[in-house]
Amino acid sequence: METTDLELVERARGGDDDAFRLLVERHSRGIYRTAYRITSNSADADDVVQETFLRAYRSLHTYDGRASFTTWAHRIAVNCALDLLDSRKRREARHDSSDDLSELVSQDASPERVVLGAQMQRAIAAALQAMSGNERTAFVLRHFEGVPLEEIGAILGIKTNATKNTIFRAVTKLRERLQPFTGSAS
Amino acid sequence: MNHVTQEEIVMAYYGERFAHLDDCEECRTELARIAAVLDRVDAPEVPEPDADYESRVWQRLEWRLRGEKKRERRREWIRWGAVAAVVALAFVAGLFWQRENRAVAPQSVSKPAQSPNQIVSQQQNQQRQRDRILLVVINEHFDDSERILVELSNLKPEEGLDIGPERARAEGLLASNRLYRRSAEDRGEENVATLLDDLEPVLMQIAHAPSQVSANELRAIQKRVEAKGLVLKLRVVRANVRGKTAASYQQPNV
Ligand SMILES: [Zn+2]
Numbered sequence: 546m547e548t549t550d551l552e553l554v555e556r557a558r559g560g561d562d563d564a565f566r567l568l569v570e571r572h573s574r575g576i577y578r579t580a581y582r583i584t585s586n587s588a589d590a591d592d593v594v595q596e597t598f599l600r601a602y603r604s605l606h607t608y609d610g611r612a613s614f615t616t617w618a619h620r621i622a623v624n625c626a627l628d629l630l631d632s633r634k635r636r637e638a639r640h641d642s643s644d645d646l647s648e649l650v651s652q653d654a655s656p657e658r659v660v661l662g663a664q665m666q667r668a669i670a671a672a673l674q675a676m677s678g679n680e681r682t683a684f685v686l687r688h689f690e691g692v693p694l695e696e697i698g699a700i701l702g703i704k705t706n707a708t709k710n711t712i713f714r715a716v717t718k719l720r721e722r723l724q725p726f727t728g729s730a731s
Numbered sequence: 732m733n734h735v736t737q738e739e740i741v742m743a744y745y746g747e748r749f750a751h752l753d754d755c756e757e758c759r760t761e762l763a764r765i766a767a768v769l770d771r772v773d774a775p776e777v778p779e780p781d782a783d784y785e786s787r788v789w790q791r792l793e794w795r796l797r798g799e800k801k802r803e804r805r806r807e808w809i810r811w812g813a814v815a816a817v818v819a820l821a822f823v824a825g826l827f828w829q830r831e832n833r834a835v836a837p838q839s840v841s842k843p844a845q846s847p848n849q850i851v852s853q854q855q856n857q858q859r860q861r862d863r864i865l866l867v868v869i870n871e872h873f874d875d876s877e878r879i880l881v882e883l884s885n886l887k888p889e890e891g892l893d894i895g896p897e898r899a900r901a902e903g904l905l906a907s908n909r910l911y912r913r914s915a916e917d918r919g920e921e922n923v924a925t926l927l928d929d930l931e932p933v934l935m936q937i938a939h940a941p942s943q944v945s946a947n948e949l950r951a952i953q954k955r956v957e958a959k960g961l962v963l964k965l966r967v968v969r970a971n972v973r974g975k976t977a978a979s980y981q982q983p984n985v
Contacts, residue, residue, distance in 0.1 A: 562796065569792060570785040577784070581777045591788075592941075598792050602799065670775050687745055689774040694745075712745070713738040720768055727768045 550614035558605050565605075569598050572615060576622045582685045583626040585673060593629060597622040620700045623682055627701075630678040665726050672722035676715050683708055684715035734758050740765055791893075795942065798899045862918050863976050869911050869923060870972045876904055876930055877965040879937065880956050888946035888953070894937070901937035908934055926968050929959050 548567070556564035573594055580593035600621050601608075608617055673681055679701055686692040686700070698708040720727075735743070735751050740762050743749050752758055879897050886892060912927035933955055940948055956962065 562793075565796075566789050566793075569789050573785050573788040574780065577780060578777045582774060585775070587778055594788055595792055595795070598788070599795055599799070602796055665771065666773075666775060669772055673775065688769070688772065709738060709742055713741050716741045716765070716769065717737075719772065720765070723768055723772075727771070 551610050554605060554608055554610070554614060557602075565602060568601075568614065572618050573598070575615065576618060579619055579685070579690065580622055580626050582673075582689060583623065583678075583682055584629060585670060589626075589629055593622055593625045596625040596629075600625065616696070623686070623700050627678045627682060665723070668722050668726060669719070672719045675718050675722065679703075679711050680715040680718070683711040684719070687712055737761075744769055791942070794895055798895070801899070862920075865911075865914055865918070866920070866923070866972050866976050869915065869927075870969055870976070872904060872907055872911060873926070873965050873969045873972070875900065876908075876934065877962060877969070879904075880933070880962050880965070883937065883949070884953055884956055884962065886949060886953075888949045890946050891943045892946075892949060893942060894940065894944050894949070895942040898937055898940055898942055901934045905931070905934045905938050922968055923972065926964055929961060929964065933959070933961060 550568065550571070553564040553568050557568065576597055577590050577594050580590035580597075581587060584590055584593060597618060601618055604621075608614070612620075673684075676684065683697050683701060686697045687694070692700075694705055694708050694712075697712075698705050701708065701711070703711070733751075734755060735749050735758050739747070739749055740758065743752060743762055744766055752762065879900055883894065883897055886894075908927055908931050912924055912931070915921075915924040915927060933952070936952055936955060940952065944952075
């Protein structure tokens with residue numbers, strides 16, 4: 546039978562690096578996906594994965610097994626990703642994606658579904674870019690990963706009402722960006 | 732009738748129950764409109780990492796964890812080392828003082844054994860011995876630094892080079908660099924202090940670089956090392972310091 550995450554955590558706490566390696570191997574791909582959705586960049590997602598496991602390793606003693614290891618590690622990952630976005634925002638003036646968008650929207654919509662699908666994907670990506678770190682994270686977790694509101698609030702350190710509001714703002718931005726694709730639906 | 736808000740409709744889409752929606756055609760239409768948009772929002776495609784992904788993550792992580800453990804051990808070591816160093820310093824200083832005191836005895840024969848002058852000279856000797864020990868320690872520090880700089884200077888700038896080991900060492904040296912610089916300044920060892928001063932920003936740059944540097948980042952480090960002529964300076968100052976300390980260590984035996 547496969548060893549549970551909790552057993553691995555306990556062994557890792559006792560200094561068993563092989564146990565920690567198994568945890569890394571089990572969860573790195575999932576964390577990478579979440580990190581990618583928040584950072585929209587594979588190099589950043591890689592860094593988030595590294596930082597997440599490093600922080601997890603340092604704070605293994607605080608893991609009490611109440612949440613699943615997946616949830617616990619994802620919580621750390623989301624925070625790492627937000628830190629990364631924050632530091633980037635501080636470093637460079639925020640990239641204004643509205644230019645890309647106008648370019649995107651002004652392109653003649655091809656009747657072909659494939660092309661439309663690709664354009665829609667780009668518009669979604671642009672909308673995600675236009676969101677604040679919290680908005681994007683809340684939206685990604687709720688919409689793509691189905692994480693409950695309370696859990697998202699706990700990750701972001703905000704109350705449930707604020708979480709709802711954050712998701713609403715994210716959805717509003719998304720709807721604005723997707724208008725060209727959905728507004729004229731007959 | 733109070734309609735639900737736009738925010739509530741979004742929450743309804745994500746599963747929250749609102750009794751109002753059962754009765755209100757208008758709000759249900761609005762929900763359907765929002766659902767039509769959100770239903771089409773699929774997760775942006777995440778480039779699927781290749782089959783080796785997990786092992787690469789572990790490889791990169793493993794040595795960082797090793798660094799983590801080393802730092803832990805170093806902290807432990809520093810705690811004990813600090814105690815040991817004080818004991819050793821006191822012992823060595825005492826030993827040298829006794830020998831030197833005997834060596835300089837002819838000068839002090841004419842004076843009473845406990846003259847204020849002699850006490851002052853005892854203190855000076857002790858201080859001088861401590862300075863020598865400090866110089867020996869700093870010289871080791873220079874030696875370590877030089878090795879890192881030479882290693883990095885010899886790397887061919889490529890993307891994603893792993894300078895993890897150098898970075899970890901630079902990080903360790905950075906803390907002591909500041910300490911030594913202050914001590915060297917206090918003791919009027921100007922050459923040493925200046926070199927430590929030049930060294931600090933470079934060590935900082937290396938310590939704060941990502942473990943996998945880009946070609947540009949590496950080039951920037953190499954340029955800095957070269958511009959300051961650091962490797963050469965390190966060699967010159969080390970040779971000087973070595974000469975100084977060697978001379979003073981032999982002295983008591985003469
Ligand atoms: Zn209504």
